[in-house]
Amino acid sequence: MQPPKDTARHRAHMPEGSSGVLNARSLTTAHRRLAQLLQPGLAVLDVGCGTGAITRGIAEAVAPNGRAVGIDVHPGLVEEARRLHSNVPGLSFETADVYHLPFHNQFDIVTAARVLQWLANPLAALQQLAAAVKPGGRVVxxxxxxxxxAWQPPPPLSMQEFYSAFLRWRADAGMDNAIADHLAELFARVGLTDISVTSQHEITRRGDADFTTRIGIWAEGAASRGQQMVADGVISEALRAAAETDYRNWINESAASQTMYLLAVEGLRPA
Ligand SMILES: C[S@@+](CC[C@H](N)C(=O)[O-])C[C@H]1O[C@@H](n2cnc3c(N)ncnc32)[C@H](O)[C@@H]1O
Structure with missing residues (x-):
């Protein structure tokens, strides 16, 4: 059965308290393949930019003559991005929807990081991204x-149950939990060429300076996305609260590592 059309859009909405996770990211730590491709003078569109932490790094990498435009569908995030990064030359933010991008043939590179995972129709979004790039330009x-x-050792059962429910809640809205491994095929379907895939797995180990913040993403997830899942009736508040508390204790006492599986996929728009 098809999910109602707006379910994914509703569930993709960044809950209160997500800015901390977004603001902790940077171009060089959280979009490494893109960082390798940037050069001074390029025009880059960052779709689903959130609070703009990565977009800021893009603007700095393409300075002095380049420009970076960040767009996001949520006006509150765009406002926060403008407030946090107002002093960076060549950087601007706009509210726009990836399904209706107001750009055609304009950018050397168009990127979207951790955005298509939240969409029920990533193919339609990718068509828009490919149309925003100049002929000969690159989509990343x-x-x-x-x-x-992968977690070592396995996290508490309450978190395992929460995480399984999280994946079901996303899949029920039409989102693809395995989208990284399906992107190359989507790229080919929208006519992008020279497609290549780079592993970008994010591994954090006890002893890393930011271990607690990075492995804590699922405690934050239980605290924020978990509220949406309770409101949608997919988990009880008791499970949500137990997953958050048990996971925080596990981080303090026994967590050793977490590996999040990510791929960067890039392709060229034919000239
Ligand atoms: C997980 S965040 C990623 C933010 C940033 N790119 C990063 O990697 O940290 C996903 C972002 O996609 C945005 N988003 C979701 N649906 C969107 C849509 N239809 N059009 C544009 N942005 C969208 C959300 O508002 C959110 O800021």
Whole structure:
């Protein structure tokens, strides 16, 4: 059965309290393949930019003559991005929807990081991204396969149950939990060429300076996305709360590592 049309859009909405996770990212740590491709003078569109932490790094990498435009569908995130990064030359933010991009043939590189995973129709979005890039330009997408996350040792049962429910809640809305491994095929379907795939797995180990923040993404997920899942009736508040508390204790006492599976997929628009 097809999910109602707006379910994915509703579930993709970034909940209160997500800015911390987004603001902790940077171009060089959280979009590494793109960082390798940037050069001064390029025009780059960053779709689904959130609070703009990565977009800021893009603007700095293409300075002095380049420009970076960040767009996001949620006006509150765009406002926060403008407020946080107002002093960076060549950087601007706009509210826009990936399904209706107001750009055609304009950018050397169009990127979207961790965005297509939240869409029920990633193919339609990719068509828009490919149309925004100049002929000969490059599309670079960074995505997860959420089915391939690995924790050492396994997290508490409450978190395992929460995580399974999270994947079901996403799939029920038409989202592809394994989208990283399906991107190359989508690229070919929209006519992009010279497609290549780079592993971008994010591994955090006890002893890393930011271990607690990075492995804590699922405690934050239980605290924020978990509220949406309770409201949607897919988990109880008791499970949500137990997953958050048990997972935080596990991080403090026994967690050793987490590997999130990500791929960067890139392709060229034929000239
Ligand atoms: C997980 S965040 C990723 C933010 C940033 N790219 C990063 O990697 O940190 C996903 C972003 O996609 C945005 N988004 C979701 N649906 C969108 C749509 N239809 N059009 C544009 N942006 C969208 C969300 O508002 C959110 O800011």
């Amino acid at each position: 997408i960074l995505e997860y396969n959420h089915e391939k996350i």
